[in-house]
């Protein structure tokens with residue numbers, strides 16, 4: 099396997115197409131491991147991964163922990179249950195203290211955009227951005243593309259629709275950058291106050307009408323409404339949201355046949371997704387979760403070995 | 409050194425339409441002669457300063473000294489020395505100290521303390537409202553008598569229109585000046601940089617131009633209603649320039665200033681989460697920058713004011729969203745204005761107007777005049793000197809500037825306040 103040039107995974111913009119390819123290939127090998135009856139390999143024995151979650155998280159944190167454990171790395175970490183705990187805290191201080199315990203990789207989720215970027219400038223071990231504010235969530239985008247490629251091998255020219263809170267979604271930001279980098283056409287739609295008119299700078303096309311985004315789409319990605327990021331009183335009702343922007347079996351008829359439906363989770367069933375999608379055979383939301391572990395194993399593997407060479 | 413003869417210097421004095429190369433003699437702190445080939449009297453140091461410029465002493469009406477309260481960022485002493493090193497003979501300091509300067513006693517403390525140091529003269533600006541809370545007006549009359557030159561809740565906009573109206577009505581009768589930091593941030597909760605492509609790339613919550621435009625417009629409306637004198641601080645948008653241009657056409661009593669970073673930098677400087685490019689109002693787009701330069705040209709913008717805002721690493725070496733707003737501006741203002749002279753055909757006389765005459769007139773302090781019989785209050789500039797901005801040559805206690813490590817062209821060499829040489833970069837006085 100060739101050596102990647104990246105030391106951290108902070109955002110999609112720093113990845114070359116070759117590096118993305120390498121990550122996806124490695125994920126493939128890791129997925130094979132996760133399908134064995136004994137899912138643990140000694141590959142990262144003696145390596146230490148610290149998970150720093152300054153924002154509540156269940157699934158992503160779990161996914162990183164399982165990934166590290168399956169590779170036999172020692173994994174420890176904390177998550178601040180409340181955002182008030184993280185407020186008084188000096189991030190750099192905390193991270194420098196962690197670094198002094200000589201980990202190989204630090205995984206960070208933080209409510210401030212650019213937090214992992216900031217941290218990476220001040221420490222020597224590898225940093226993985228597990229979500230920074232409303233900026234990026236690169237591991238989610240990489241697992242999304244891995245999951246899509248299991249169904250559609252070549253992304254060139256395919257149409258991907260992302261629906262919902264484009265403005266405050268770090269998943270949307272990373273997805274748009276990664277998908278367009280791989281040659282897909284990305285269309286976004288959502289309520290006006292959750293749209294960012296400058297989003298085209300990342301490569302997405304804005305559709306005022308959700309129908310225009312969905313029409314002939316190969317993939318539809320829904321996003322959760324994150325009220326905690328913009329406050330109450332803006333969305334008139336979940337009922338109207340579901341009517342205007344919710345996806346149901348009827349609405350996906352205008353998309354390509356067998357259109358893939360995805361969601362980074364957790365889903366608000368009945369809001370962005372109608373319950374009739376639960377049984378739709380191209381609803382691959384749980385595949386995303388499964389692949390998330392393999393993808394994070396791949397990244398831990400690549401970045402831990404990175405440290406080795408220096 | 410109170411007696412010296414400067415030879416062959418370019419003297420710029422817009423009040424008398426002067427732009428000549430001449431000698432200038434200072435005796436006992438008074439300008440006694442301006443003419444060619446002056447024969448040096450005895451006991452007078454002679455300095456040849458060919459190719460250098462002599463301007464009326466620069467005045468900066470928007471400076472944050474951090475004393476009282478945050479002396480680790482800047483003290484009155486370090487502030488006045490830093491100002492002198494940037495060519496400033498006078499500065500107006502904003503009231504957002506700890507405690508807030510909202511009383512005659514704090515105003516007097518600042519003035520009295522500043523007199524102990526060799527540097528720029530200090531003219532305090534006091535708060536419009538007690539503790540800058542926007543709720544109760546301060547004692548304009550008493551504080552003005554103590555020496556405050558203006559009133560401002562800088563850092564915050566006085567959002568309650570009735571309070572703003574009352575402040576302007578009260579100020580008009582007392583002939584006091586209100587300075588407004590015009591930003592209605594309610595339109596963009598959590599915004600930390602300009603709204604646009606760069607904020608999208610960085611995934612940061614953003615501040616649209618409307619934040620400032622609508623605040624400026626409201627302030628101008630209340631100025632018109634009350635007939636009071638209003639000064640708008642650090643404008644950053646094309647919209648503000650247009651609104652103020654129209655207001656002036658209508659005869660409304662409004663002036664405004666721009667900070668050097670707003671005519672020099674754009675939102676792109678924030679890339680890499682550079683907290684030394686984080687300020688309020690934020691760095692805007694190239695279009696806004698050009699509109700500001702246009703506004704400086706046509707007289708819409710009256711003055712350059714640095715908004716010198718010292719912060720330590722404790723406030724700046726942080727996540728972008730958590731970092732404090734502002735940069736230091738006193739050391740670099742001259743070089744940045746010289747860029748305008750080189751690139752956008754401003755004249756040295758424009759520099760004297762925007763950085764000395766107009767700011768002094770806005771806060772109603774004596775203008776610094778280069779004229780026989782006047783006290784020597786001037787700034788000598790080397791427009792060609794290339795110098796690196798380093799921690800060593802910044803006299804502030806803080807180093808939060810995006811120009812740190814950069815080489816700038818042009819620098820203040822000497823600053824003379826009331827006949828005293830308070831800054832002498834090349835140590836010329838010692839050698840002569």
Ligand SMILES: [Zn+2]
Nearest residue numbers: 562563589641
């Ligand atoms: Zn201000």
